[in-house]
Amino acid sequence: MLRKKRSLEANIPSSSMADIAFLLLIFFLVATVIDVDTGIGMTLPELSDVDPPPVSKDRMAAVLINENNDVLLDGKPISLFQIKSTLKPRIISKIELPKKKKLIVSLKTDRKTAYHAYISALDQIKMAFFEVRDEYSNSKFGMKYRDLSDEIKKQVKDAIPIIISLAEPEAVK
C-alpha cells in the first residue's frame, strides 16, 4: 500500500560543462600575470673623455656612503632614512627656478659599500622626488602625479626633474 514511488532517473545536464571549463580557462589566461619586474630605473651617463662642466655648490646635494654604510649629506652625517626628509625641502625650494638651477643629487659610494645601502639611498632620493611631484601636482592640479594627463605630467616633470648623478666610487686603499 505505502510503497515508495520509484523515482525517475535524475542526471545533471553536462553539456554545458565544456563551456564552464572554457570560461575558467579563459579567466585564468587573462588573469595570470607572469612575474612582473619591478625595480628602480636609471639611465647611465654616456662614456666621454670630456669632464662634465662644473656645477655651482648650491645646486648640488652630495650623498656619500662609506664602507660602514654611514651617510654623509653635504658634509653632515645623517642616517640612511633621513635622506628623504632632508632632500625634500631642498627640492621644493628649487621648483620655481629655471631649468638650469634645479637640484642635482649626487650619489657616491665606496667600493666596499654594501649594495643594499646603495639601493636604500637611491630609493630614498627617488622617493623624495616622487613625493615632491605628488605634492606639487596635488596643490596645483588637485590630483596625484600618476593620475595626470600626459601633457600636465610633462609640466610637472619639467618643474621637478629627477637628476641623480652616480659618481664613480673612490678606490679603497
Next chain:
Amino acid sequence: MKFEKKRASSKTEIPTSSMPDIIFMLLLFFMVTTTMREVELLVEFKLPDAEALEKIENKRLVSYIWVGKGGKIQINDSIVEVDDIQVIMYGKRQALPSVIVSLRVDVGARMGLVTDIQQELRKAYCLRINYSANIKI
C-alpha cells in the same frame, strides 16, 4: 516508382558529456608542455627591498644580469667575468637597440663590483638600467 530516403530509426546524437574531459585533457597537455623560457639560475641572490619602484612595461626589452653571493656574474645561461660583459651586452644592444638591462644583484654585493659592471655597460652603450628590487611592505 516511389523513392524514399531510408532513415535510421535510432536516435542520432553525439554524446557531449565527455566534452569537458576532453577540454581538460587538452588544457593539462598544454600546461605540461609549455615552458616559459626561464633561465636556469646558477647564482644565489636575494633582491633588496625598495619603495620607489617602477614596473617595466615591456618585458621584451629586458635583459638580465645576475650578481650572486660571492660576486659571481651570470648572463644568459652562463657565468661570465666582468671583462666579458661589454662584448655580450654590445651584441644584445645591436639586436635590440632600446634594451633595458635589469640588474638583479644580491643585497650583500659590494658596490665596487656593481660599478665595474656599470662601467662595462657604459662601454657597451647599454645606458638604460633597472636595479631590480622587491616591494617593501
